[in-house]
Amino acid sequence: MxxxxxxxxxxxxxxxxxxxxxxxxxxxxxHFDLSDPDLPEFLADHVPDIxxxxxxxxxxxxxxxxxxxxxxxxxxxxxxxxxxxxxRMVAVRIWVTRSMVVTxxxxxxxxxxxxxxxxxxxxxxxxxMGFVGALTAGLMGRVRDTVFDLAERIDALExxxxxxxxxxxxxxxxERRMAxxxxxxxxxxxxxxxxxxxxxTAMMSQGQRARLxxxxxxxxxxxxxxxxxxxxxTAVQDHHTAQAALAxxxxxxxxxxxxxxxxxxxxxxGLFGVNVAGMPGVDVPWAFAALCAxxxxxxxxAIWVLRRMRWI
Numbered sequence: 074m075x076x077x078x079x080x081x082x083x084x085x086x087x088x089x090x091x092x093x094x095x096x097x098x099x100x101x102x103x104h105f106d107l108s109d110p111d112l113p114e115f116l117a118d119h120v121p122d123i124x125x126x127x128x129x130x131x132x133x134x135x136x137x138x139x140x141x142x143x144x145x146x147x148x149x150x151x152x153x154x155x156x157x158x159x160x161r162m163v164a165v166r167i168w169v170t171r172s173m174v175v176t177x178x179x180x181x182x183x184x185x186x187x188x189x190x191x192x193x194x195x196x197x198x199x200x201x202m203g204f205v206g207a208l209t210a211g212l213m214g215r216v217r218d219t220v221f222d223l224a225e226r227i228d229a230l231e232x233x234x235x236x237x238x239x240x241x242x243x244x245x246x247x248e249r250r251m252a253x254x255x256x257x258x259x260x261x262x263x264x265x266x267x268x269x270x271x272x273x274t275a276m277m278s279q280g281q282r283a284r285l286x287x288x289x290x291x292x293x294x295x296x297x298x299x300x301x302x303x304x305x306x307t308a309v310q311d312h313h314t315a316q317a318a319l320a321x322x323x324x325x326x327x328x329x330x331x332x333x334x335x336x337x338x339x340x341x342x343g344l345f346g347v348n349v350a351g352m353p354g355v356d357v358p359w360a361f362a363a364l365c366a367x368x369x370x371x372x373x374x375a376i377w378v379l380r381r382m383r384w385i
Contacts, residue, residue: 074111076104079192085199087192100172100201104189107131107166107179120175124168128177133164135262137269143170144274146205148265149258150212151219153183160254165208169201171276176208184211202277209266209288213295216259220295220302223252227302230309242309249306256299263292334375338368 079087083098090101103119105112107129116125124145127133133147146167154163165185166177176185188207191197198204230242266289270282277285345352345364353360 075109075115076106077189077192078103079197081192081197081199081204083199085197086195087197098200100170100174100204102174102176102192102197102204104185105175105177107177112177116175119173120168128166128168128175130166133166135258135265137265137272139272139274143168144205144269144272144276146265146269148209148212149262150182150184151215151255152180153215154181160251162255162258165212167205167208169205169276171201174201174204182212184208184215187211200276200278200281202274202281205269206281206284206288209285213288213291216255216295217291220255220298223248223255224298224302227305227309231305245306245310249303249310252299252302252306256296256303259292259296259299263289263296266292330379333379334372337371337375341368341371 078090079102080090081087081099081102087102103115105115112129116128120128121140121143124140124143127136127145127147133149135149136145136147138145144167146169147164148167149162149164152161152163163178163180163182165182168175178185185208188198188204188211191207198207226244226248230245230248266285270285270289341364
């Protein structure tokens with residue numbers, strides 16, 4: 074059984090479907106879940122083979138193609154369900170003609186639920202392309218909000234660049250992965266909306282085309298923003314990597330200086346610590362004081378040499 078079926082009249086009223094009802098300028102909206110066992114039989118009776126195959130494809134990418142007098146659409150929206158992150162985008166498969174709109178989803182899509190609620194309230198989109206416009210607006214509006222929320226989080230991550238001692242933010246990797254995934258799907262969606270905008274179909278009025286142009290511009294903006302966010306996160310990571318390399322270099326430099334100063338001291342103390350006969354000064358009371366003074370002089374000399382060589 075479909076999730077819902079409505080006969081949409083030209084004034085936006087949604088009525089329960091009746092088999093022999095004349096639709097006139099209205100249309101019928103069928104909404105299915107991909108796992109519905111009745112879906113193949115319905116498609117075989119009402120939809121041509123190629124659009125039917127597109128509606129039941131297990132994997133999709135955004136597309137907009139004319140087929141006969143109908144339109145095949147695949148669109149994606151952010152996943153707002155509890156079963157995964159927003160960047161695991163959900164797909165909606167659509168077949169549109171003058172008298173029919175068929176939508177198929179695998180997971181719940183809030184933009185479709187919103188249209189369903191409007192239909193139940195008697196405010197459904199009045200034409201099939203109006204339905205497509207409303208769905209596109211719902212999908213892209215949620216995409217915009219998700220991208221802008223991500224941008225705000227990246228702004229906070231960039232603030233860590235002002236603190237050289239701050240470690241690399243742990244969430245940077247996940248945020249970058251999210252931006253890349255969103256860019257992966259929204260790039261083709263932008264292209265699909267551009268193709269839909271360029272489609273020469275009598276089903277789309279000039280007003281609907283103008284509104285679709287705004288949704289297409291929003292898709293372009295989202296893709297450009299995601300590309301900028303990916304570059305900004307790369308800059309944040311590069312900054313922290315550079316700061317870590319500088320800190321490691323400074324630490325290594327300090328250790329090298331300490332080693333250069335104490336290497337001769339260690340040699341002498343090791344030499345005079347040999348417990349064998351013949352060591353000078355064993356029977357001289359002031360020999361230890363002389364050794365300490367010699368070590369001080371040797372340390373000062375080593376530091377002077379290092380300064381002359383501009384190592385410190």
